Amino acid sequence: MNNYGIEGTERFESPSRGRGLRALRHFAVGELVFVCPAYSSVLTVTERGAHCEHCFTRKEDLSKCGKCKQAYYCNVDCQRGDWSMHKLECSAMCASGENWCPSETVRLVARMIMKQKTTTERTPSERLFLLREFESHLDKLDSEKDEMIQADILALHHFYSRHISDLPDNQSLSELFAQVNCNGFTIEDEELSHLGSAVFPDVALMNHSCSPNVIVTYKGTVAEVRAVTEINPGEEVFNSYIDLLYPTEDRRERLLDSYFFTCQCTECTTKSKDKAKMVTRKLSTPSKPEEIEQMIQYAKNVIEEFRRAKHYKTPSELLEMCELSMEKMATVFGDTNVYMLHMMYQAMGVCLYMQDWDGAMTYGEKIIQPYSVYYPAYSLNVASMYLKLGRLYLGLEKKTQGLKALQKALAIMEVAHGKDHQYVAEVKHEIEEQK
Ligand SMILES: C[S@@+](CC[C@H](N)C(=O)[O-])C[C@H]1O[C@@H](n2cnc3c(N)ncnc32)[C@H](O)[C@@H]1O
Ligand SMILES: [Zn+2]
Ligand SMILES: [Zn+2]
Numbered sequence: 001m002n003n004y005g006i007e008g009t010e011r012f013e014s015p016s017r018g019r020g021l022r023a024l025r026h027f028a029v030g031e032l033v034f035v036c037p038a039y040s041s042v043l044t045v046t047e048r049g050a051h052c053e054h055c056f057t058r059k060e061d062l063s064k065c066g067k068c069k070q071a072y073y074c075n076v077d078c079q080r081g082d083w084s085m086h087k088l089e090c091s092a093m094c095a096s097g098e099n100w101c102p103s104e105t106v107r108l109v110a111r112m113i114m115k116q117k118t119t120t121e122r123t124p125s126e127r128l129f130l131l132r133e134f135e136s137h138l139d140k141l142d143s144e145k146d147e148m149i150q151a152d153i154l155a156l157h158h159f160y161s162r163h164i165s166d167l168p169d170n171q172s173l174s175e176l177f178a179q180v181n182c183n184g185f186t187i188e189d190e191e192l193s194h195l196g197s198a199v200f201p202d203v204a205l206m207n208h209s210c211s212p213n214v215i216v217t218y219k220g221t222v223a224e225v226r227a228v229t230e231i232n233p234g235e236e237v238f239n240s241y242i243d244l245l246y247p248t249e250d251r252r253e254r255l256l257d258s259y260f261f262t263c264q265c266t267e268c269t270t271k272s273k274d275k276a277k278m279v280t281r282k283l284s285t286p287s288k289p290e291e292i293e294q295m296i297q298y299a300k301n302v303i304e305e306f307r308r309a310k311h312y313k314t315p316s317e318l319l320e321m322c323e324l325s326m327e328k329m330a331t332v333f334g335d336t337n338v339y340m341l342h343m344m345y346q347a348m349g350v351c352l353y354m355q356d357w358d359g360a361m362t363y364g365e366k367i368i369q370p371y372s373v374y375y376p377a378y379s380l381n382v383a384s385m386y387l388k389l390g391r392l393y394l395g396l397e398k399k400t401q402g403l404k405a406l407q408k409a410l411a412i413m414e415v416a417h418g419k420d421h422q423y424v425a426e427v428k429h430e431i432e433e434q435k
């Protein structure tokens, strides 16, 4: 195993967390801990034409696949490099037209199966942790999760059986989907827009903490892991699996539901930020505990309802949903309560989509302060919010505010993405242009 090790780290048995990653030396804030190329990756359908299907590079003038006219590439090399995977979809997309609609997970799993068929040796993505070693928690799945996996398997057969001869049996496929559900990654851009899904086995070796000491960012389809706190020799390397905005109970619920464990990190045991995150409105007669509890339930329901509504409601209907729910929540919650912030973030997204720049800016301004308190010091959520806000300000010719926001984004990104990242260069360029 040592021959394959990642310099400066080692795989170990982490007490009560299964296998994990441990530092063998000191890492400073911003230092690269390791990189991991994707074992398999898939570009999300809505980003076709904006990013290369193979290497995820964002640029103009990509060339179209002449056959399906749906996949776009940097050049012939990328097109050739992707063909063994794209051929699974190219002719099927032509034949089925609008009826071609496998989920992103199904598309990713099809690629993983194809890669497993053609790879016998340990890949550069598996220096410490092999794909076939992934935890599946198959024995813990409830009927709802099991049904979702069975639906994915049906879709895999439907869309890919003609192109992958002898698909694995149902049991193996169930395990593979369950493994992807708890070890897979999504790739986002600097504003946290979704670009695609991928598997990075060595990155999946890291366990979760709500106060992580590393952040994962992406250079195309390569994952980069950088320290965001000092890490000393012997310390476990922790990544965060979830959005850290929410209070302990919500984070634990989410981790238990998706990853089958109860987090025991310092944030979860001290709950140090919960009180601020759940702040209530200052009233002459304060809300009763049962009123607060009811409003929390309302907030959780409305968050779920909104998530579903995004697929069928119009932008103005969505915006109305945000405003009405915030009005109702404001009778009990303070303006910086995380459930209020959640709906403001959604409203900002809708405004951006509608090109209502003033509306988006107003929401962004309300969000940014509490965000920088609730998230850890180096957070991609905070960086992306400063970035969106900075770009909005500059678009609205508010130069001073724009520069200030972009500088804040840059300070985080230089640590999280590294000083030589394309995103960092682009933000620097946007700042320079104003001078
Ligand atoms: C991506 S894997 C990480 C590697 C894993 N420990 C293993 O041995 O395969 C995610 C799984 O690791 C475990 N895990 C991750 N973080 C944990 C934590 N903070 N406490 C307990 N278990 C954790 C859970 O079983 C979770 O489903
Ligand atoms: Zn490319
Ligand atoms: Zn094609």
Ligand SMILES: [Zn+2]
Binding pocket: 209, 210, 211, 251, 263, 264, 265, 266, 267, 268
């Ligand atoms: Zn935790």
